[in-house]
Amino acid sequence: MPKFLVLYKWTLDEQDIKVKSDDLSLDASRAKGKISDFDRNAIEEAAAIVEKQGGSVEALSYGTPTVKQSLKDVLSRGVDKAYWIGDASAETADAAVTAKVLAAAIRKIGPYDFILTGEGSSDQFNQQTAPRLAALLGLPCLSFVHKLEVDGAKASVARKLADCTELATVTGPAVISVLSDINKPRIPGLKQVLGAAKKPSEEIALGSLGLAAEDLQPKASRRSVKGFVMTRKNVIYKDAPADAVAKLVSSLAGEGLI
Amino acid sequence: MTNMTGIFIFSEDRALAKQLLTPALELKQALGQPVTALALDGEAAAELAGHGADKVLVLQSASGWVEGLGDAVAGLVGEASVILIGGTQRGKHLAAHVAARLDAGLTTDAKSLKIEAGKLVASRILYAGLAVCEEEQSFPAVATVPARTFPAPAAAAAAGTVESVPTAADGRIAVTGVTPVDKSGVDISSANKLVSVGRGFRSKDDLHLAVELAGKLKGEVSCTRGIAEDEHWLPIERYIGISGQIVKPDLYLAVGLSGQVQHMVGARESKIIVAINSDERAPIFEAADYGIVGDLYAVLPLLTAAINA
Incomplete structure (x- = not known):
């Protein structure tokens, strides 16, 4: 019976982040947290496999102390137990730091047969966690998976790449990153949300992982962040359809497009 | 380590590999270090050697599965200052493995690259495009670069050298089939x-x-x-x-x-x-x-x- 660990990131919902027009800085004061989109697919995939063929699903997240807010959501998605590492270092962590922290935590709470995560996070989309983690743990890694079948210790996957679909097999333990089209994540119902309150969660103190201060220093550090501005003409016609269409056609002709 | 030297490029996509030479040659100007390209076969190697690579190493890999070359590539680029890898999915996987092995940073989908005060500075997007950020890395620094970010360089006056290196691949993954995407649809x-x-x-x-x-x-x-x-x-x-x-x-x-x-x-x-x-x-x-x-x-x-x- 496979033992799964799903890695997820608690991110800000980018839909609620605004670009300030004066200095192009980002205003995230109204942004709420969410489980990073593709990680929801990873959670769903592990949960669905375990519901069908038995096994267990645990989840692990490293984030700022706000990561604790994610526990109810993650536990209502078919996860048996959630581990969390909440530390201020996550604010500046790059993929190198994240992989080191996750690898150290997995050495502590593992082993697992299959470690799943989304192909990238919806904020940074570094797409590095799965292969980096696999390299640090000395495990094989299959990335960009859009079909996953688990039979005992063996996983058979279809990977969707830009120019081909690739079928591959691996014997666990292995690290697997999934694409968003692998499944449709469940929307937890009231019963699942209430059930989540009874499920266990455990904080892992960063200090207990035996990492050096240097391990928490990002190798790629953000120097500046600026909102992307697109300057467009913004000529909007609000007339009755026939008039608006006539004006638009004339504008498109003026641009040499028709 | 302070004596990091050499600029390395790799992509299994031949057009993209050639495009990587353009930023690599700019970095060569800035750093005064040679450009070494890694290639999967002799034909690709000759093309890169003819377009500005000082040296091309042809990886003799057992399986050719790019994602499994991480340990081998990390070994070959050992003392590199900057490593640029084509930002295909296979390339991103490989780059992350190499960066982890070298304990290096990695900028994903770099849109621009420059050297400032001995560091690689790369720009990229955040929050699905809402913002643009600049990341800086000490050496060794790794970046993936998407296709068509840079034009391919013109042919070089003198061709670089080509040599083969035996390469071990990750044998734990068995690739059992590859189906090309049906391109009958429109692009x-x-x-x-x-x-x-x-x-x-x-x-x-x-x-x-x-x-x-x-x-x-x-x-x-x-x-x-x-x-x-x-x-x-x-x-x-x-x-x-x-x-x-x-x-x-x-x-x-x-x-x-x-x-x-x-x-x-x-x-x-x-x-x-x-x-x-x-x-x-x-x-x-x-x-x-x-x-x-x-x-x-x-x-x-x-x-x-x-x-x-």
Whole structure:
């Protein structure tokens, strides 16, 4: 019976982040947290496999102390137990730091047969966690998976790449990153949300992982962040359809497009 | 280590590998270090050696599975200052493994690269395109670079050297089949005009309105992720966005789509963006050059009729 660990990131919902027009800085004061989109697919995939063929699903997240807010959501998605590492270092962590922290935590709470995560996070989309983690743990890694079948210790996957679909097999333990089209994540119902309150969660103190201060220093550090501005003409016609269409056609002709 | 030296490039995509030489040669100017390319076969190696690589190493790999070459590549680039890897999915996987092995940073999808005060400074997007950031890395520094970010360089006056190196691959993964993507469909990324549909369409049957308009414009129909992945009304290859296609057509006509940032990042380099949406407050209007606030079911037939074939 496979033992799964799903890695997820608690991110800000980018839909609620605004670009300030004066200095192009980002205003995230109204942004709420969410489980990073593709990680929801990873959670769903592990949960669905375990519901069908038995096994267990645990989840692990490293984030700022706000990561604790994610526990109810993650536990209502078919996860048996959630581990969390909440530390201020996550604010500046790059993929190198994240992989080191996750690898150290997995050495502590593992082993697992299959470690799943989304192909990238919806904020940074570094797409590095799965292969980096696999390299640090000395495990094989299959990335960009859009079909996953688990039979005992063996996983058979279809990977969707830009120019081909690739079928591959691996014997666990292995690290697997999934694409968003692998499944449709469940929307937890009231019963699942209430059930989540009874499920266990455990904080892992960063200090207990035996990492050096240097391990928490990002190798790629953000120097500046600026909102992307697109300057467009913004000529909007609000007339009755026939008039608006006539004006638009004339504008498109003026641009040499028709 | 302070004596990091050498600029390395690799991509299994031959066109992209050649494009990587352009930023690599700029870094060579800045750092005064040679450019070494890694290639998978002799033909690719000769091409890179003829376009500015000082040296090309041909990886003699047992399986050729690029993702499994991480340990080998990390060994070969040992003392590198900068490693540029083509930003395909295979390349991203490989780059992350190499960076972990070297305990290095890695900038994903670098749009620009420069050296400042002995560090690699690269720009990239964040929050699905909402923001742009600059990342800096000490050496060794790794970056993946998307296709077509840089032009290929001209042929070099003198060819670099080529040598073969035996390479061990990851034997733990068994690749059991490869099916090329059916390219019988259109290549959305090469279309000059796109009519892009979103959830403003009430049913799949209604998409003919967009198909007819695209026909008149001699363009193609594209869509949002929701239309392709949730509704399955159009094939996955037609969706535009951060995880889908990135397009740069002359005309991007967005119909019944709100213009979420994850979608727009795939379309915002279009020359002219037109929006048709019934919701005056939809963000697509801020991203549009021209727009009509109105019901697409009324507007599209009129627009199709008004364009002379």
